[in-house]
Each structure stands twice: as structure tokens, then as C-alpha cells.
Amino acid sequence: MKKLLLSYLKEKRFQLLFFTLFLLIFAVIYNLYMTKWEAFFYAACLCSVLGFITLSVSFFQYAANHKERQRLIRSIETNYETLPTAKTMAEQDYQEMIRILGQQCNELITRFQAERQDSLDYYTTWVHQIKTPIAVMQMILKSEDREEYHELSAELFRIEQYVEMVLSYIRLDSESSDFIFQNHALDDLIRQCIRNYAPQFIRKKIRLHYEPTQASVLTDEKWFCFILEQLLSNAVKYTYQGDVTISVSSNKILSIQDSGIGIAPEDLPRIFEKGFTGYNGRADKKSTGLGLFLCKQAADKLGIRISAASEPGKGTVFSLDLSSGKLEVE
Secondary structure, three states: OHHHHHHHHHHOHHHHHHHHHHHHHHHHHHHHOOOOHHHHHHHHHHHHHHHHHHHHHHHHHHHHHHHHHHHHHHOHHHHOOOOOOOOOHHHHHHHHHHHHHHHHHHHHHHHHHHHHHHHHHHHHHHHHHHHHHHHHHHHHHHOOOOHHHHHHHHHHHHHHHHHHHHHHHHHHOOOOOOOOEEEEEHHHHHHHHHHHHHHHHHHHOOEEEEOOOOOEEEEEHHHHHHHHHHHHHHHHHOOOOOEEEEEEOOOOEEEEEEOOOOOOOOOHHHOOOOOOOHHHHHHOOOOOOOHHHHHHHHHHHHOOEEEEEEEOOOEEEEEEEOOOOOOOOO
């Protein structure tokens, strides 16, 4: 209230200055005509009391108008057409500016949403269309048990994962992301991801250790598997020999530990940034710097805390805190 009062007095400073000036003019005139000072003081007191009452009423109206404007600011996106009645020409001009800007903003938002939806529809169609030749090529490659065919099949699998990443990148930031939260057996989700990456583990002769758990998790199946598959993809990609261990602690911390090349200490705080590849990513020219960024974005939307610990040359551990979400089934 003190700040509001000071702001009001600052706006009324010229009126107060003129009132003081008028009193001085009256004092000079009374003195020139040698009128009794009691009459001047009596008139000055009456004017001061009347001015104080007027200013008080004006201040409360000023405070009420300020409160109403603060209410409108919180929802100006929808209420810019229903502004209070303007009392001055300046207010009318400002309100007209707000209406014009609001209309232009709505037009831009509508255009952006339409273009974004067109883009999403295009890439969705493209992903589904490209999957057909990928599936055909996979069938052809699997029909021959030759080493070069296995290599080509592995590269084709990576192409398929990159195609899915394109769609995930667009969908994840969409307001209409298709999240469906249900209770799932954690074993079923982990096994589903392991099956998808089993050929990659076999091809690179990497041992996989996983002890089944009876835990369940409230999450979206598709996006949770997306996170887990991205972490498995990184584990396979940066582990040239050794093993990968998937474990779930009693307090529902899911860990994926590999014995790969690890992450440099100076890179570790930035691995979830968009487009960041770090030293190891730059060494591997195929790194895009999007996988872990998308993992972090999806994890945030699912209410999962994701973290990483690593030591160069000894491997990396990614942890998913599945107990952190405050989600409930409706």
C-alpha cells in the first residue's frame, strides 16, 4: 500500500504544486489588502480539508483501478476485448492499441498452430511411409546369414531409431502430446526395450545383466520406453567391450550402467542440453546431441528425475528416479 500511495502522490505532484501555489497567491493578496490573517487561515484550512477528502476518494478509486488492471493482466490473452470503460482520450488510445496487438497476436498464434500441425502431419505420414521400405530391407537382410548383412541390418536399425527420433522431437513439444498414464509392470517395459536392442548387444558381443523386479510404475508406456531405449542405445553405442547392467533398487531407482568410454567431467553437467555432443560426441561423427535432450524433456513430462554419473574410461550410469512422480490414476 505504501508503494501504491507513493506512486499516486507522484502522479498528482503537479496538482499538489498548483494547490500550494494558489495558497501562496491568496496569502500575498490578503497581505496587500491588509486583510486579517484569520480569514486567510480559515479559508486555507477549509480548502485543505476539502482537498484532502477529494484526494482520499481519488486514491481509493486509483487503488481499485490498479487492482482491476492487475486482474486483467493475469488473463490479458483472453480479456483484451473486455477492458474497463476508458475515462480519458489517452486511455481510449491505449486500449485501442491493446486490442489491435491482441488481434494480431491471436492471428499469429492461429497461423503458427496451423503450420505446426501441418508439419506434424507431414512428418507423421513420412515416418509411417519410410517404415515400409525399412521393414522390407530388414526382411531381405535377415534372409541371409552373412556378416556384412548383419552389419547392414544394424545400420538399418539405427536409421529406424533416428526416424522415430524425428517424430518424437516434434510430438514432445506439442500441446497435444498423446500421454496415457497407466500402471505398468516395470519388468514388461524393460523386457520390451531389451528385445528391441538384443541384436545390437549380440552383434557387438556385449553382455547384458538384468535381474527381474516385481515393481510397477505409473507412466506412459510409449514415452517411458522411448527414454529407456535412448539410454540403451547410448550404452551400446559407446561400449566397445564389456557389459551393460540394468538394475532397480528398492526405492525404485532404475539404473543403466555400462563399461564404455564414459563422459568427460566438464561435459557431464551439459549432456542434457539440446545439441550438446561433448568430447566423445565430437569423436563420434554420428552423434546428434538430441537423444539425451529428448530423454530429459520426456522425463520431465512424466515426472521422472533423470541423472548421470560417469568416469572417463570406466563407464557411465544413468539413473531414473521412478518414485519422484506425483501422478495418480484418475
